[in-house]
Amino acid sequence: MSHHDPARMPAGAPARPAPPSTASPTSPGTSPSPQASVDPSVDPSVDRSRDLVARDLVMTYGRTRTAGPPALGGVDVTVPAGTSLAVMGPSGSGKTTLLHVLAGILRPTGGQVQWRGRDIARMSDRERTKLRREDFGFVFQQGMLLPELPAVENVALPLMLGRVGRAEATARAAALFAPLGLSGLEKRRPGELSGGQAQRVAIARALVARPGVVFADEPTGALDQTTSAEVMAHLTQLAAHTGASLVVVTHDENVARWCTGVVHVRDGRIAGHGVPQPTGAPAPTVPRTATVTR
Numbered sequence: 001m002s003h004h005d006p007a008r009m010p011a012g013a014p015a016r017p018a019p020p021s022t023a024s025p026t027s028p029g030t031s032p033s034p035q036a037s038v039d040p041s042v043d044p045s046v047d048r049s050r051d052l053v054a055r056d057l058v059m060t061y062g063r064t065r066t067a068g069p070p071a072l073g074g075v076d077v078t079v080p081a082g083t084s085l086a087v088m089g090p091s092g093s094g095k096t097t098l099l100h101v102l103a104g105i106l107r108p109t110g111g112q113v114q115w116r117g118r119d120i121a122r123m124s125d126r127e128r129t130k131l132r133r134e135d136f137g138f139v140f141q142q143g144m145l146l147p148e149l150p151a152v153e154n155v156a157l158p159l160m161l162g163r164v165g166r167a168e169a170t171a172r173a174a175a176l177f178a179p180l181g182l183s184g185l186e187k188r189r190p191g192e193l194s195g196g197q198a199q200r201v202a203i204a205r206a207l208v209a210r211p212g213v214v215f216a217d218e219p220t221g222a223l224d225q226t227t228s229a230e231v232m233a234h235l236t237q238l239a240a241h242t243g244a245s246l247v248v249v250t251h252d253e254n255v256a257r258w259c260t261g262v263v264h265v266r267d268g269r270i271a272g273h274g275v276p277q278p279t280g281a282p283a284p285t286v287p288r289t290a291t292v293t294r
């Protein structure tokens with residue numbers, strides 16, 4: 001697994017890799033970042049087995065005879081290693097289903113999801129559980145933090161489940177608090193945090209085990225626009241620092257703008273893909289540069 005070196009991250013630089021070449025912009029997109037960077041989809045140093053590649057995904061819920069139209073009706077998606085993809089579309093269009101199939105939470109009715117030389121769709125439940133624990137991170141709309149545990153222990157949990165000792169897990173978790181603007185909040189219970197703080201703790205938990213891909217389902221859905229921008233800045237920066245790809249389901253174009261690519265889902269199919277478009281709002285600013293200690 002190749003990782004970016006946090007020490008080489010220029011201070012204040014937005015962590016937006018260039019748009020993936022697999023995306024065909026429907027019109028010339030304007031990146032909110034003035035900073036041009038290496039396109040990870042053509043960079044020979046990037047490990048291409050860490051591209052997440054879905055082909056002809058079909059998902060039908062329920063029994064075949066009683067099932068309605070498929071929630072996914074033949075979807076192709078590529079998330080090149082180190083890039084970020086926003087998944088947009090109307091309610092009920094299949095966004096969450098797509099995220100769950102890509103992340104190995106749901107097994108599709110048909111199609112493939114290639115990750116590190118294997119097809120996730122063909123794995124046993126046990127293998128998918130192991131994969132989700134070791135290779136993937138998750139951020140949901142409401143942090144889904146364990147209410148009885150201090151914030152730092154919530155972050156350390158994925159490491160401890162991966163058999164890292166408590167002391168080391170807690171130290172690695174604590175190291176993420178300063179870059180995420182959470183210093184001093186390590187011992188607070190989730191109920192004692194604001195919504196934005198809780199989501200930043202959830203981001204730390206999703207990334208602490210250095211996953212290859214982070215899946216986020218409406219990660220800012222419960223937040224106001226300012227807090228939402230801060231959370232997205234932290235999420236995209238930390239993902240870029242650790243070399244993780246990012247898949248973000250969102251209704252919000254201001255959230256999608258933080259990603260390097262976007263797909264629009266309609267009735268279980270990809271209706272368009274490209275580069276997130278500017279909305280006329282000011283370009284996102286990055287509140288602080290994250291640094292990560294390994």
Ligand SMILES: Nc1ncnc2c1ncn2[C@@H]1O[C@H](COP(=O)(O)OP(=O)(O)OP(=O)(O)O)[C@@H](O)[C@H]1O
Nearest residue numbers: 061062070071089090091092093094095096097098
């Ligand atoms: N567990 C399930 N059992 C049966 N049908 C389901 C299930 N989950 C989702 N669906 C159906 O699959 C379709 C796609 O749902 P999905 O949740 O993926 O859409 P979405 O785009 O994420 O919607 P939203 O934006 O409202 O969250 C919808 O018609 C939904 O009713």
